[in-house]
Amino acid sequence: MDQPSSAAKADNAPPAGDLFHETDERGYFAERPARTAAPIATSEPEEKHYHGHRDRLRLRFRESGDTALADYEILELLLFRLIPRRDTKPIAKALLSKFGTLAGVFGATPALLQEVSGIGETVALDIKLIAAVAQRTLKSEIRDKTVLASWSSVIQYCHAAMAHEPREQFRILFLDKRNTLIADEVQGRGTVDHTPVYPREVVRRALELSATAIILVHNHPSGDPTPSRADIDMTKTIVETARPLGITVHDHIIIGKDGHVSLKGLRLM
Template sequence: MKKRSGKPDNEQQGAFGDKDLFPLPSGEADERSFFALNEAGPVTVKSAEKDKQAHYHGHRERLRNRFREGGDAALADYELLELLLFRLIPRRDTKPVAKALLDRFKTLGGVLGAPAPLLQEVDGIGEAVALDLKLVAALSRRMLKSEITGKQVLGSWSSVIDYCHSAMAHEPREQFRILFLDKRNTLIADEVQGLGTVDHTPVYPREVVRRALELSATAIILVHNHPSGDPTPSRADIDMTHTIISTAKPLGITVHDHIIIGKDGHVSFKGLRLI
């Protein structure tokens, strides 16, 4: 019988030992191999990863400095989004992710207004990051709403439009919203009264008026969105508005306006002289 040495067969044959075959230590276990080969010979994955991280960390610091010194005007839309994603995706180059989001949803408003499941279809956006982006969107809407709450709405019309656009422009289904006002035209309630399909929302004039009476509102502003992006009113929109006006007027409730929100703009029934 051939005498065996004290070393395992695989080491006698020049094969890798255990330390080469097993994953890297804790914290680096996601690396797929202990060696990565390039033209200059073997380079550890750990070193390559450090070089990569050094590259995008330097870029991150430069971008932060530009924002610190010049504000948002110093950055393109994708760079602002990238700056936000730094916090949400700490161990990845976020420039490609930011550009992919804008390619998919076209604008910053489109990104923040997109439903979470659609955000997650973009490479690099997981459930947690999608939720964080929706949180930013919610904070933005809450900030805009605070600009009109407790104020005379008719004197803050641009703020009303900004809030409604933020809340509804990128919704995938039609929403019918009502702003309820008191006798001083101060906002006392903002409620979504109906959710519909991509091109229709059922509206019941009696329910609109009933809710106004419950809130002691003396005036209302009707708002709904067109997911198609085109805010042009339909014949059904016009007829429904006139029905609500005729139902509310005998009860002392004024319909100040009906606003239709699209992705790229809005129309006012009063502005079009439809009411």
């Protein structure tokens, strides 16, 4: 049987850009190269309608900062870079509609982000990278500082790290004798309404790190930070286990989507 010529194979091969477009949605929305010869253009192609809009948003941000822009417009500015060849206003509004706030958008999981039309795996991961940078920035505000004197920064960091987690997460901030942060560790992850906590393991880890004080933190994925009876009882058990070993439990903070509760502030410990 005759084999097809190399020229025929070349004619049947997919355009070189197709593989890129199929694997990266930022290029997916670019116009595909034509398979047939196109007439030679005699003038510049008509500019996409959203290009002028992008320039105006950038100008407003440059001249007046973020206060001049709505939340969806801030999100648009970011998406300009991530999805350069598509009108991103509908995508930005869809993200805010689904997740409620900018914090909700950046706190969402990659899988949930991809449920929004126009957001693929690459863009979802880019959004999570930006969220990670924001968390690291907030954490740097409490590193090597007296935690109890930087309480608002502690709350901001914990809220950014945990408020939008879909499952309960139990975190411990380990402090030295000057109440400076030694370590920040997630000790357990659980279900939507429960995380197993073992007081002896909490104290054991504090002794390993030579910590003299700890702050307990966990989130309520329901959004309501009101402590449960189990939260209160578990806190008291950890306090009683840690005290004989010279370890102080400064507080137990419960993080919700729109606020937090301090068990110490409520006089529950």
